[in-house]
Amino acid sequence: MSTPYDLSVVRSTNSPIYVTHDNTQLLRQLLTGFNSKRCMFIVDEQVAALHPWLSELLQAVFSDVVYAVVPSGETSKTVQEWTRLVDIALTNTLRRGTPVIAAGGGVTGDLAGFVASSVLRGLPLIHIPTTLLAMVDSSIGGKTGINHATGKNLIGAFYQPALVYADTRFLDTLPRKEWNCGLGEVLKYACIQDPSVFALLENTTLRENHQDMVYLVERCMKIKADMVMQDELENGVRAYLNFGHTFAHALEAHTRYRRFAHGEAVYVGLAAALWFASRLGAPVDPDRILGFRAAFNLQTRDLIPAIPSLVAAMYSDKKIRTGNLRLVLLNDWGEPVVQDVEDTRMVEQAWNFALENVHS
Ligand SMILES: NC(=O)c1ccc[n+]([C@@H]2O[C@H](COP(=O)([O-])OP(=O)(O)OC[C@H]3O[C@@H](n4cnc5c(N)ncnc54)[C@H](O)[C@@H]3O)[C@@H](O)[C@H]2O)c1
Known part of the structure; x- marks a missing residue:
């Protein structure tokens, strides 16, 4: 021992x-x-x-x-x-x-x-x-x-x-x-x-x-x-723990919980959410996450044609309270923010970035 x-x-x-x-x-x-x-x-x-x-x-x-x-x-x-x-x-x-x-x-x-x-x-x-x-x-x-x-x-x-x-x-x-x-x-x-x-x-x-x-x-x-x-019953900052998760839940649901373990789906979701945040001007480089792709060893490019279905799955996530897609994004590393997203085209682009780049 x-x-x-x-x-x-x-x-x-x-x-x-x-x-x-x-x-x-x-x-x-x-x-x-x-x-x-x-x-x-x-x-x-x-x-x-x-x-x-x-x-x-x-x-x-x-x-x-x-x-x-x-x-x-x-x-x-x-x-x-x-x-x-x-x-x-x-x-x-x-x-x-x-x-x-x-x-x-x-x-x-x-x-x-x-x-x-x-x-x-x-x-x-x-x-x-x-x-x-x-x-x-x-x-x-x-x-x-x-x-x-x-x-x-x-x-x-x-x-x-x-x-x-x-x-x-x-x-x-x-x-x-x-x-x-x-x-x-x-x-x-x-x-x-x-x-x-x-x-x-x-x-x-x-x-x-x-x-x-x-x-x-x-x-x-x-x-x-x-x-x-700070937020035991999950009404406020605890939502930040969902960073990447709206993407991840959609990926898991779309692949019927069979193809990806939750943490693997979260990894894809982090890449998508980081791309989104950087596109909105946050000084965060999604490459920081992509450095771990060999460890995850995921095959994701075949899902690119399914992006419209993945976006639709995001809208049916149980955590969406309004008609809008509400995502946890970042203003900077360590600075999460909850934001309503209206631009579905950008959500599709985020998926495209993630599925293209986390692929090993
Ligand atoms: N309560 C919460 O806040 C919360 C948060 C996140 C996830 N979850 C839940 O957690 C579950 C997933 O947890 P998980 O990933 O730990 O899965 P798990 O409990 O299924 O464990 C994963 C596998 O590892 C094996 N295992 C466990 N400890 C081991 C060890 N030390 N050495 C070798 N094998 C070991 C288990 O037998 C199992 O096959 C999901 O049901 C999810 O909903 C709950």
């Missing part, structure tokens, strides 16, 4: 967030602080297989661990899986203070979070995010939920975790495609808040350097936590 490197705490809406590398001693101490003999442990199946140390640690801290493994993938964010977990919780007679520990990516976190929010009107929730995306995005902000046949994340609740423990040790086993899912969001933070994150990402040995990884994850978690703190 390697030595723990760094330890940082971020306070976000009473949810302490710890970012560290391989600090089991700290995790043990934090869990002991819940003063409970029991816990419910909801874990992604891959994480259970690749990181058995976590289950062993929980068994050392709690005398009774109610264990539930969640099958990997988005198909677990269903009413059926939520019911199965609620059944496990209630048949094991969990009590009000029993912590629910969610270990996995955004799927496990969203699902287990919704279980924690609904059983006995709320049990303490502990997030142990294990993907880059879950660390920098889904474990922060209190959004929990599952999908419905009519759309993604339509059933759920805002429910803040009692603790987030992000250990970059988990990232050592993360496949490249899953890494890219997080990378799309990390690049978004670089655009909307802190362009110095680009330099961290351009370091080719990032994934081998634990200290740099901890710093990167911590920086991104702080950016999201700050925005959530």
Whole structure:
């Protein structure tokens, strides 16, 4: 076991967030602080297989661990899986203070979070995010939920975790495609808040350097936590987190959620939104984003003829409140702005730029 490197705490809406590398001693101490003999442990199946140390640690801290493994993938964010977990919780007679520990990516976190929010009107929730995306995005902000046949994340609740423990040790086993899912969001933070994150990402040995990884994850978690703190229920600045996402959602919907992972679609969306912002006069060069295209290795040029359909899909995005297309753009790096867009021709050109240039 390697030595723990760094330890940082971020306070976000009473949810302490710890970012560290391989600090089991700290995790043990934090869990002991819940003063409970029991816990419910909801874990992604891959994480259970690749990181058995976590289950062993929980068994050392709690005398009774109610264990539930969640099958990997988005198909677990269903009413059926939520019911199965609620059944496990209630048949094991969990009590009000029993912590629910969610270990996995955004799927496990969203699902287990919704279980924690609904059983006995709320049990303490502990997030142990294990993907880059879950660390920098889904474990922060209190959004929990599952999908419905009519759309993604339509059933759920805002429910803040009692603790987030992000250990970059988990990232050592993360496949490249899953890494890219997080990378799309990390690049978004670089655009909307802190362009110095680009330099961290351009370091080719990032994934081998634990200290740099901890710093990167911590920086991104702080950016999201700050925005959530300012706007917990998503009426204001939290909208900035949608930078690139109106394009991304359209791309995902048009390709029926099969061809691109969300983070890959976000990457295309960032290129389109940056082009748009630069066209409106912002001093931002979309090439900064294009430097990462080899990592994403996307094939997109065949979608150029589909641009009118992609634009139409943007207008049907659920976040559009008026008849106008409302996009998050930039006035400069780190200066997001929400703007109504009337020039559909320019939206098409933005798509054209992105689909032409992110292509590897
Ligand atoms: N709540 C929010 O605010 C929020 C924000 C963004 C995304 N989301 C949700 O997050 C979900 C996507 O999350 P995700 O990208 O983490 O996907 P995921 O949870 O499906 O995990 C991706 C894959 O990685 C595997 N995995 C997880 N940890 C691993 C590890 N350490 N090593 C090896 N494999 C590992 C999983 O088994 C899975 O196959 C979506 O459902 C999305 O809606 C929620």
